[in-house]
Amino acid sequence: MSDNMNKDEKQLLISVDNLSKHFEDLHALNGVSIDIYKGDVIFVVGPSGSGKSTFLRCLNRLEEPTGGKILFEGIDITDKKTDINKHRQKMGMVFQQFNLFPHMSVMKNLTLAPIKLQGKSKAEAEEEAMKLLERVGLADRADAYPNQLSGGQKQRIAIVRALCMKPDVMLFDEPTSALDPEMVGEVLEVMRELAKENMTMVVVTHEIAFAKEIANRVIFMDEGKIGEENDAKEFFDNPKSERLKSFLAKVL
Amino acid sequence: MNFLIGFADSFQQNFIKANRWKYILNGLGVTLRVTLFAVLIGIAIGFIVAVIRATYEKTGKLKILNFIANIYLTVIRGTPVVVQLLIIYFVIFGAVRIDKVLVAVLAFGINSGAYVAEIVRSGIMSIDPGQMEAGRSLGFNYIQTMWHIILPQAFKNVLPALGNEFIVLLKETSVAGYIALEDLTKGGDIIRSQTYSPFMPLLTVAAIYLAIVMLLSFLLKKLERRLRNSER
Ligand SMILES: Nc1ncnc2c1ncn2[C@@H]1O[C@H](COP(=O)(O)OP(=O)(O)O)[C@@H](O)[C@H]1O
Ligand SMILES: [Mg+2]
Numbered sequence: 192m193s194d195n196m197n198k199d200e201k202q203l204l205i206s207v208d209n210l211s212k213h214f215e216d217l218h219a220l221n222g223v224s225i226d227i228y229k230g231d232v233i234f235v236v237g238p239s240g241s242g243k244s245t246f247l248r249c250l251n252r253l254e255e256p257t258g259g260k261i262l263f264e265g266i267d268i269t270d271k272k273t274d275i276n277k278h279r280q281k282m283g284m285v286f287q288q289f290n291l292f293p294h295m296s297v298m299k300n301l302t303l304a305p306i307k308l309q310g311k312s313k314a315e316a317e318e319e320a321m322k323l324l325e326r327v328g329l330a331d332r333a334d335a336y337p338n339q340l341s342g343g344q345k346q347r348i349a350i351v352r353a354l355c356m357k358p359d360v361m362l363f364d365e366p367t368s369a370l371d372p373e374m375v376g377e378v379l380e381v382m383r384e385l386a387k388e389n390m391t392m393v394v395v396t397h398e399i400a401f402a403k404e405i406a407n408r409v410i411f412m413d414e415g416k417i418g419e420e421n422d423a424k425e426f427f428d429n430p431k432s433e434r435l436k437s438f439l440a441k442v443l
Numbered sequence: 444m445n446f447l448i449g450f451a452d453s454f455q456q457n458f459i460k461a462n463r464w465k466y467i468l469n470g471l472g473v474t475l476r477v478t479l480f481a482v483l484i485g486i487a488i489g490f491i492v493a494v495i496r497a498t499y500e501k502t503g504k505l506k507i508l509n510f511i512a513n514i515y516l517t518v519i520r521g522t523p524v525v526v527q528l529l530i531i532y533f534v535i536f537g538a539v540r541i542d543k544v545l546v547a548v549l550a551f552g553i554n555s556g557a558y559v560a561e562i563v564r565s566g567i568m569s570i571d572p573g574q575m576e577a578g579r580s581l582g583f584n585y586i587q588t589m590w591h592i593i594l595p596q597a598f599k600n601v602l603p604a605l606g607n608e609f610i611v612l613l614k615e616t617s618v619a620g621y622i623a624l625e626d627l628t629k630g631g632d633i634i635r636s637q638t639y640s641p642f643m644p645l646l647t648v649a650a651i652y653l654a655i656v657m658l659l660s661f662l663l664k665k666l667e668r669r670l671r672n673s674e675r
Contacts, residue, residue: 253576280582290577294596303591304581356581 201228203262204360204391205250210259211415212245219245221415222259227360230389234402234423237412238438243395246412247364250393251275251282264359280308283353287365289345291337297324297348298333301355309356316355323351327381343374347381360391367398399442403427411435457643463634467644470630471651477547477626478613484552485612489559492516494589496560497567501575512560519557525618527554532622543624547616555612562604566597599670606663610656617652627651 205227212220220242227233235243248254250261252268252275261269268278292300301320305311311319324330327347337345346366353361363382367375379401386392386405396402402409402423409426411419411434419426419435430436458464492512499509519527528550536546570593578588598605620629631648635641 251580253580276579276582276584279580282580284577284580286573286577288571288573290571290573292574292577292592292596294599304583307587307591308582352581 201230203227204229204231204264206260206262207250208260208262210246210249210256210261212242212249212254213257218415220249220256223415223417224259225410225417225420227391227393229359229391231408232386232392232406233394233408233410234406235393235395235410235412236397236399236402236438236442237410237418241412242415243412244364245415247284247362247393247395250362251279251284253284280304280356281359283350283356283358283361285346285349285353285361285363285366287368289337289342289349289369291345291349291352293337295336296333297329297335297337297340300337300348301352304352305355320351320355323354326384327351341374342370343377346370346374346378350378350381350385354385360393361385363392363394363396365395365397367396397442399427399439411438413438453640453643456638457634457640458647461637463637466625466630466633467627467647467651470625470627470648473544473619473625474613474616474627475655477544477551477616477619477624478609480548481551481555481612481616482609484548485555485559485608488553488556489563490594492556492560493563493567494594496564498585500568501572516557516560519554524551524554524615525621528618528621543619543622546622547619547624547626551612551616554615555608558608558611559605562601562608563594563597566601567593569600570596602667602670603663606659606666610659613655613659614652 203226207223207225207227210220210223211218223242223246225233235246237243245254249256250263252261256269259269260267263278263282266273266278268275291297292303295303298317298320301324302311302313302316305316305319306313321330321333324333327350329344329347329351332340332344332348337348340348350361350366366382367378370378375398379398382392382394382401383405394402394406406423409421409423410417411426411432413419413434419430419432421429421431426435427439430439458467492515495505495508495512499505528547531550531553532543532546567589574592574596575588578592579585583591616626617628619626620632623629625633627648631644634644638644
């Protein structure tokens with residue numbers, strides 16, 4: 192995909208510079224740098240404990256970085272003076288455990304933030320939410336409560352909840368890892384659609400086949416560093432480092 | 444027959460004569476007013492203190508406020524409510540003329556706040572941290588996430604304990620007579636001291652407390668059931 196795209200036309204969305212995160216003695220992230228462009232579908236793979244989640248969660252400062260810099264849409268969001276809440280509205284996040292609000296109906300889950308944070312009217316927010324619900328095939332569940340939904344439905348709703356804020360990038364942390372195998376497909380389908388619509392996505396996953404299918408770039412996270420980074424095809428067909436080779440041998 | 448006549452006599456003596464029933468009725472009004480407003484103060488203080496304590500426990504922030512909150516909890520829960528009531532009336536407001544109902548509302552409200560705080564704090568701590576993260580990731584700030592997402596769930600979880608606390612509070616206000624406030628208990632006691640017959644006024648007072656407590660318990664159960672159904 193990116194092969195025929197000229198680098199100059201690409202718009203820089205997130206620029207990560209020498210990012211690190213230390214939990215006391217533990218260096219979960221150790222000098223990660225990467226530029227993320229609009230429309231990028233970046234998959235992050237690597238062994239468990241290598242810092243994938245920490246990297247993703249530092250991008251919207253859910254985890255406070257201990258070093259380095261992140262520019263999001265040209266603004267240094269690691270600067271303590273930046274109002275991170277404002278920028279988070281533009282960075283949707285999807286969690287492994289869905290984290291829907293159990294005390295609210297699906298519709299309220301979807302419209303709470305647009306109404307409270309973006310000043311939308313209830314009618315407007317509900318109309319937009321309904322359109323998105325229809326697209327993921329869950330319009331009939333608008334009045335349901337989260338615990339009436341299957342895991343796959345919950346995760347699709349969680350994706351829609353993030354989309355309702357009209358984000359410029361979507362961050363996914365193992366979105367299918369908590370799902371029964373038969374429900375993985377329906378969530379991947381929604382992500383596939385998003386990628387087709389040119390949503391910028393950063394996805395931490397173990398679904399290597401899926402990464403091969405929709406990623407344009409793949410990062411191999413290894414002991415808190417980017418061990419290798421490449422176009423999706425090169426990454427899988429032509430791994431350079433021994434560590435990536437042995438990782439791929441294990442997961443493929 | 445004799446018993447019935449005796450009963451009627453006693454009733455006449457204790458409640459009808461000299462409009463003594465007014466002690467009961469007015470006392471009940473005072474008890475309900477003190478309880479109601481003390482509950483409101485208790486909830487306000489309790490939620491604020493709970494949020495401060497839970498925030499400190501989870502993030503290490505609000506260190507000084509947490510320290511103050513801890514002193515408040517230690518002192519209030521470590522001393523009898525009657526003593527707190529007396530101190531507020533005779534020491535803190537000793538030099539000024541002040542409505543006794545107001546003093547009682549303050550004393551019982553401040554006292555109840557400490558217990559509410561610990562109940563609500565445990566409710567907040569029981570909520571999955573993923574809820575806070577989901578709220579923050581949408582762009583809500585810490586307080587907004589607390590308000591819209593964490594506290595409603597915490598409140599629902601601790602509603603039985605909170606309801607119980609308010610039932611306890613209703614009964615605890617019966618010591619308001621220590622500052623000569625004429626609440627329900629004091630009302631019954633005044634009648635007793637005038638008629639020298641303790642049986643009827645005191646049992647009436649007891650029956651009224653019991654009826655209110657049973658009513659509150661019933662309403663609480665209904666509310667709990669409704670909240671639970673809303674999640675299904
Ligand atoms: N809140 C935390 N406190 C302490 N250590 C943590 C915390 N979060 C993650 N870590 C550690 O940081 C390292 C990277 O974790 P993580 O980013 O979750 O890895 P991955 O998502 O790749 O499995 C692990 O060693 C993990 O134990
Ligand atoms: Mg992880």
